[in-house]
Amino acid sequence: MECLLQKTEMKLLSTWLVLLIVNQAISILKTEEVTWHPTYHLAPPKGWINDPNGLIYHNGCYHAFFQYNPENNKEGTKYWGHARSYDMLNWEYLPIALSPSLEDDINGIFSGSAVNIHGKLVLIYTGVSDNFNKQRQMVAISSDDVNFEKRGVVIIKDKDESNFRDPKAWFQNGSWWVVMGSQTTDKLGEVLLYSSNDFFNWTYQGVLAGGNESLGYMWECPDFFTINGKQILVVSPQGIKQDGFNYQNLYQTGYFVGDWEPGKNYTIKKGFTEIDHGHDFYASQSFLAPDGRRIQISWLDMWESVFAENVTGWSGMFTIPREISLTDSGDLLSKPIREILEKRNQNTDIFDTIISSNQMLTLNNSVFSSEILIEFNFLNSSCQAIQLFLKEEPTIDEGVVLYVDFELNRLFMERYYPKYGLDKSNRSVAIDLSLSKLSLDIFVDSSSIEVFVNDGVAVMSSRIYPNNNQRKFSVAPVNGYVNISLISYDIVVKNQ
Incomplete structure (x- = not known):
C-alpha cells in the first residue's frame, strides 16, 4: 500500500509539473513573439x-x-x-x-x-x-x-x-x-x-x-x-x-x-x-x-x-x-533533395574571410526559413574549436550552439530552452578533421535545425523553440583563427 501511495504521489507530482510547464509556456507565448509552424517542412495545420x-x-x-x-x-x-x-x-x-x-x-x-x-x-x-x-x-x-x-x-x-x-x-x-x-x-x-x-x-x-x-x-x-x-x-x-x-x-x-x-x-x-x-x-x-x-x-x-x-x-x-x-x-x-535549390533566394553576399578568437562574424540577425552554407578551410586555420550560435546574443545561454571540437574530433549540437521545458543537452557526431575542409549545410526553419556534414556523410536534426528575437546566427573560433566562407538563402515555400 505504501508503494502504491508513493506511485500515486509521484504521478500527481509529474502531472503538476507538466501543467506548470504548459501554463508557463502559454504565459510566455502571450508576452513574447514566437512563430514555430514550419514553412518548408510538412506539419499539420492543427x-x-x-x-x-x-x-x-x-x-x-x-x-x-x-x-x-x-x-x-x-x-x-x-x-x-x-x-x-x-x-x-x-x-x-x-x-x-x-x-x-x-x-x-x-x-x-x-x-x-x-x-x-x-x-x-x-x-x-x-x-x-x-x-x-x-x-x-x-x-x-x-x-x-x-x-x-x-x-x-x-x-x-x-x-x-x-x-x-x-x-x-x-x-x-x-x-x-x-x-x-x-x-x-x-x-x-x-x-x-x-x-x-x-x-x-x-x-x-x-x-x-x-x-x-x-x-x-x-x-x-x-x-x-x-x-x-x-x-x-x-x-x-x-x-x-x-x-x-x-x-x-x-x-x-x-x-x-x-x-x-x-x-x-x-x-x-x-x-x-x-x-x-x-x-x-x-x-x-x-x-x-x-x-x-x-x-x-x-x-x-x-x-x-x-x-x-x-x-x-x-x-x-x-x-x-x-x-x-x-x-x-x-x-x-x-x-x-535537389528540389530545394529552386526555392532559394540569396539573402547575403558570400563571406570569405579569416576571423580570430577576439572577433565574431554575424551572418544574419533573423535566420528564420533559411539555408546556410558554411565551409571551414583548415589549411589556413589554427584554433582549438569553432562555435556557431543561433541565439539572441552569443553571451546569452538560451538557444542553440554548434561546436566543432578539434580535440574530440566531433561536431556537437547543444540546445537550451528552459522556459519551454527543454533542459540543456547536446548530441554529437564524429567528423574527420584530418581533411583540409569541413562543410556544413544548415537548414533552419521556424522550429527545427538540420545540419548536413560534408555533403551528407552525417546529419543532425533537432527541434528548436526560439522566440523571434533569438534568431541571430554568428560564428567565432576558440583560441586561434579560422578561414571561413559562407552564404545564406531564404527558403521560399508556401504550404496550403
Whole structure:
C-alpha cells in the first residue's frame, strides 16, 4: 500500500509539473513573439502527427500519409492524414484517408505503406483493437487517390498480436513482399517477412533479421530496399541503452547493410548504425522518385520529449526529404533533395574571410526559413574549436550552439530552452578533421535545425523553440583563427 501511495504521489507530482510547464509556456507565448509552424517542412495545420506512412509517387504526385490525431494536439487515437505535392516541399492537405471504423482498427490506424496495383493506390496498414493487444495488417484501396475503401484484415500473427506492426511492402521477382516490425517471446526486436501473389493472401517466410539484448526490446517501422546491389534494412528499435556518444535519444533509427534475394536468408555485412545524430529523428520511411532516387523522410521529433508547440494548436513535423545513397564502404549518405535549390533566394553576399578568437562574424540577425552554407578551410586555420550560435546574443545561454571540437574530433549540437521545458543537452557526431575542409549545410526553419556534414556523410536534426528575437546566427573560433566562407538563402515555400 505504501508503494502504491508513493506511485500515486509521484504521478500527481509529474502531472503538476507538466501543467506548470504548459501554463508557463502559454504565459510566455502571450508576452513574447514566437512563430514555430514550419514553412518548408510538412506539419499539420492543427492536431498531432508522428510517423510518416505510405510515401509514394503516384499519378504525377508525391503522396505522404502520416499518423494523425485531428482532434487534439497531443498523442491520442490515430488516423491517417494525407498530403500531396509536386515537389515534396509545397504540400496540399487532403481529407483524412483512414479513420478507425472496423472491429479490427477501432482503437487506431497505426503505420504502414502504399503501393500501386494496376493503377490504383493501395494502402497496407496496422489496425489496432482489443485495447491495443491486437495489431493486424489491413488493406484499403482508392480509385481517385483521395477516398479509400477498406478491404479488411490480410495478415494475422500467430499467438501474441500485441507488438506486430508497420508493414512496408514492395514488388520483386513477380511477387509482393512485406516486412513487419515485431517482438520475440523473450522480448527482443525482430523483423518478419511475408510474401503474396495478389496482396491479399500472404505467406509467412520467416524472420528476416533479429536483434539481441543490446539492440532493444522492439523493432518498429522497418524499411527494406536495395541500393548499389546491397539490401538496406532500416529499423527503429526501442530500448537500446546509451553507449558513450551513441544512442542518446529515448529511441533510435538506424540501418543494417547486407545481401538478400527471395528464398534466401538476409546476410548482414554491416551492423546497426544510427542514421541521424540529432535530438529528434524517428520512424524513417523511404520510396523511389520517378527518376530513381531513393527518398527518405522521418518524424522530426522524439517520443516522451517536449512538444512546446502544442500550446499553439499543433504538434509534430517531418524532416526535409532526403536523397540517400550508399558508399563503397557501406555508409549511408543523406542529402537534402535537389528540389530545394529552386526555392532559394540569396539573402547575403558570400563571406570569405579569416576571423580570430577576439572577433565574431554575424551572418544574419533573423535566420528564420533559411539555408546556410558554411565551409571551414583548415589549411589556413589554427584554433582549438569553432562555435556557431543561433541565439539572441552569443553571451546569452538560451538557444542553440554548434561546436566543432578539434580535440574530440566531433561536431556537437547543444540546445537550451528552459522556459519551454527543454533542459540543456547536446548530441554529437564524429567528423574527420584530418581533411583540409569541413562543410556544413544548415537548414533552419521556424522550429527545427538540420545540419548536413560534408555533403551528407552525417546529419543532425533537432527541434528548436526560439522566440523571434533569438534568431541571430554568428560564428567565432576558440583560441586561434579560422578561414571561413559562407552564404545564406531564404527558403521560399508556401504550404496550403
